[in-house]
Amino acid sequence: MNEPLAQRLRPKTLADVCGQQHLLAEGQVFRRTIESGRIPNMIFYGPSGTGKTTVARIIAENSGMTLHKLNGTSCGTGDIKAVLKDIGTLAGAGGILLYLDEIQYLNKKQQQSLLECIEDGSVTLIASTTENPYFYIYNALLSRCTVFEFKSLSAADVERGIRNALKKLSESESQPVVMDEDACAYLAESAGGDLRKALGCLDFVVTAAPVDGTGKHITLEMIQQVTRRTAMRYDRDGDDHYDIVSAYQKSMRGSDPNAALHYLARLLEAGDLPSACRRLMVCACEDVGLAYPQIIPIVKAAVDAANMVGLPEARLPLADAVLLVATSPKSNSAHDAINAAIADVQAGRTGPIPRQLQNKHFDGEDAAVKGQNYKYAHDYENHWVDQQYLPDLLKDVKYYTFGDNRAEQAARAYWAKIKGEDKL
Structure with missing residues (x-):
């Protein structure tokens, strides 16, 4: 056997x-x-x-x-x-x-x-x-x-295992099995922390290694021929997948373009174009959001282009978009606002919709106040009028807080002026 x-x-x-x-x-x-x-x-x-x-x-x-x-x-x-x-x-x-x-x-x-x-x-x-x-x-x-x-092995750990294997192979082969230093280091790095994978490559190469004056001689070129697609650990349904996509989005959120490109490369090398596109879109909406609202259609266009051309060319529009997201100002104000609103709805804090917003124009005989009394905002100066939009139960709730970026602060200043809040 x-x-x-x-x-x-x-x-x-x-x-x-x-x-x-x-x-x-x-x-x-x-x-x-x-x-x-x-x-x-x-x-x-x-x-x-x-x-x-x-x-x-x-x-x-x-x-x-x-x-x-x-x-x-x-x-x-x-x-x-x-x-x-x-x-x-x-x-x-x-x-x-x-x-x-x-x-x-x-x-x-x-x-x-x-x-x-x-x-x-x-x-x-x-x-x-x-x-x-x-x-x-x-x-x-x-x-x-x-x-x-049990954690992924370091390259040094894998190299130690490779050297132990070379020693035992030399004994079993009845002749020295010699590997160049750069070949050993390359194999250790390319194994992705998986010693079994490294030994599998070594086993394959030893069989084909030529015999010279030193014994069976393994070179860097030989190792590269059998490790080109072995360097990355990835399973679309396992922890490695979720670790990579998590690191990918967190690197963009953390404004580190180099790390974001690294994890994008790992996703693309694994052929996981859908995950690369999906997390990129999510990050544009969740982590850049209103700090640069135009980024959403820009990233969507890049994702559409990537899916249209497919791999390997998809790497180009995705790299553009990833770098744009990573280097853009950040705001999660919309993320926090919708989460807070959803939490109220899930907790049952809703209440009847205010009469002036309802889609009906007839009041029953028992209505205390008759008439819809809706104020059409465009009929008023600056296209705004003060009226209640939230249900009575939530009329004083504030879900959204302007972020501290330039775009949202400009919007805050505009509405403060319109509503007269800048004079308070």
């Missing part, structure tokens, strides 16, 4: 694991708990290729308990019940440890089947997931486990 390199070189001890020093460094609570031999129920959460499965296997294989391994992508309730049958038998005398990979794929009923045995300690659960456990794991199960986050 052609076993993948990442599997062949999987670390056997916690000290050999690359990265995750916030958990695995000497003296950390996680490390000390594991070394104590008393294994609690745990859920490992983080991106792929960061060591979740490796750490779980090391813990399981050194626990002294009967180990059962299941994968959420393929196991069912029957497989879980088969594990639970060992409870109270000779096979489970030392305790049962269930290692459940990709737990997010189990449905609620399957997850619930584990509750009782985890509660009474007859089974110890170590589960791993690439999705946010607070969204994908049943709350009752989650409350019985401690969640540990």
Whole structure:
């Protein structure tokens, strides 16, 4: 069987694991708990290729308990019940440890089947997931486990893993496997924090590497041929997607054009044109808004152009619009105002529409005041007249406050003059 390199070189001890020093460094609570031999129920959460499965296997294989391994992508309730049958038998005398990979794929009923045995300690659960456990794991199960986050590996962590792999490959290949320094650094950077991905590329290149006087020789050009599309971690339905689009909008809101372009590039390289366009439109309306109201049709035109020409040319109108949004003055006054109005409506604070605004021209016999009495604003000086528009319940409410940007302050000054408020 052609076993993948990442599997062949999987670390056997916690000290050999690359990265995750916030958990695995000497003296950390996680490390000390594991070394104590008393294994609690745990859920490992983080991106792929960061060591979740490796750490779980090391813990399981050194626990002294009967180990059962299941994968959420393929196991069912029957497989879980088969594990639970060992409870109270000779096979489970030392305790049962269930290692459940990709737990997010189990449905609620399957997850619930584990509750009782985890509660009474007859089974110890170590589960791993690439999705946010607070969204994908049943709350009752989650409350019985401690969640540990595994973070994306740094380039230095990945490079350490690559060098360890080169050393072991040299031993198994019966000849040196040599990689140029720039090739090693490039592979570490291009892996996007995923050591498994880096080792997969390395495995591929080693097979094709020519033999020279130093052994199998891997160059930068060879690495570049297999990593051109591997540098970015992205899943349109997962946390990576939401992290990138969040960073994209927050960078525009924070007026950092360089960061905004970076995250736009990541979205476009992943082919996610819809998300790039949607968040751009939202940001123009929510974060620039009335500070530069003309930006909304401008950004809409850029989005239309991007969708018309498609990728890769779509990057040009989107870059124009992203830079315009990032460098424009900001105001969220409209955002705050509509949210406040919606909150009142949702809370039931509405009331009858004032008579003068109603779309009817006949009063019933019981009406205390007859006649619509609507004042047509254009019949008055400056096209404005003082009258009540909000329902009685809300007549003194103010949802909108002028922002401190030039455009809104100009509007504030205009209406203060018209309404005579500048003389108060």
